[in-house]
Structure formats: C-alpha cells, structure tokens
Amino acid sequence: MKNIESLKLELNDITSQIENLGFSVDGEDPSVRRLAFGCKEFNRNPKQGLEYLFDNNIIGRSPEDVAKFFIDQNHNLSKHAVGTYIGEICKEFNMQVLDAFSKLHDFKDEEFLPALRQFLLSFQLPGESQKIDRILTSFSERYVEQNPSVFNSPRMLIYL
Numbered sequence: 213m214k215n216i217e218s219l220k221l222e223l224n225d226i227t228s229q230i231e232n233l234g235f236s237v238d239g240e241d242p243s244v245r246r247l248a249f250g251c252k253e254f255n256r257n258p259k260q261g262l263e264y265l266f267d268n269n270i271i272g273r274s275p276e277d278v279a280k281f282f283i284d285q286n287h288n289l290s291k292h293a294v295g296t297y298i299g300e301i302c303k304e305f306n307m308q309v310l311d312a313f314s315k316l317h318d319f320k321d322e323e324f325l326p327a328l329r330q331f332l333l334s335f336q337l338p339g340e341s342q343k344i345d346r347i348l349t350s351f352s353e354r355y356v357e358q359n360p361s362v363f364n365s366p367r368m369l370i371y372l
Contacts, residue, residue, distance in 0.1 A: 243270065246268050246270055247265075247270050247285075248288070249264070250264050250265040250268065250270055251285055251288040251289055253265075254289060254290075254293055255289060255290040255293050258293045258294075258296055258297040259297075261293075262278065262297075265281070275305060275308035275309040275311070275312040276312045278309045278312070279309050279310075279312035279313035279315075279316055280312075280316065282294050282298075282309075282313055282334075282335075283313070283316050283334070286334060291334070291335050291336040292336045294334070294335040294336070295335040295336040295337055295338050296338060297309070298310040298313055298335065298347065299337075299338035299340070299343035299344075299346075299347060300343075301342060301343055301346045307346070310346070310347065310350050311350055311353075313334075313350075314331070314350040314351055314353070314354040315354060317330065317331055317334075317351075317354060318358070319331075319354060319355045319358045319359060320358040320359065321359070322359070324355065324362065324363075327355055328351065328355075331351050
C-alpha cells in the first residue's frame, strides 16, 4: 500500500513537471494537457490511466462516465487498451463499463452486420473466447433492445 501511494505521488510530480515544461500551445488549458497525459497513461496501462483521470477529476468514477470517456476520446485511445479493459469479465466494474459502453451506441434501425461492424470498430476484441462472448452478449442485448422486431432474443445473435 505504501508503494502505491509513493507511485501516485511520483506520478503527480511527473505530471506537474510535464505541465511546467512550457512546450504546449499558447493558451492551452492545463486540463487539456492532463487529459492528454491521462489518455497516454490509459494506453500504456488502462487501470493506472483511469486512476490518474479519476484522481485529477477529469472523468467521474461511474461506469457511465468511463464508457463516455471511451467514446469521446476514441481517437486518442488505443483500441487494444479499451478492448482489454472492457474485456476484464472477472471485474464487476469493468462489466458495468462494458454495458454502459454498449448503451452509448445507437443501433436503432441499423442492419445487423453494419451495427456489429460499427461496434467492433470502437475497440479491439480480446483474444479469449469467454471475453469475446461477454462482449458480444452486451452488444446483442443492446441491438435487440433497439431493434426488437429484427430478432426475438439476444442469444439468437450470438449463434449467428
């Protein structure tokens, strides 16, 4: 526990040093630099990156806030890192983020394959079959919720 606190202090110190280097665009808001640093940290280590973003009040600690961050910062985040994070099916918070992430996608009146493609372009699927199944189940639930006349049940989509 002492090591974690030490690392947090060191990370905050390094962040302050980076912010004080002065090679940012004139008038750039320090919160923009912290956001950029948080995105880089997330890409390197998703858990540490989110902790940095939480600790610096850049994003809220709710699953919905994290999911919105993934959508809003999609162009700055590694698709691999996002997929790794939402694929952590053993962690309840990560699963809640996955469900919130799925709910932020609009599949209403979309055909199945374009909707699936749109969803899968927002992150990289992890390699394990259980994780893939959980992610596709979340997608299927959202798709059926928005297109009930197309399929009767989310499980039907999984079998396709």
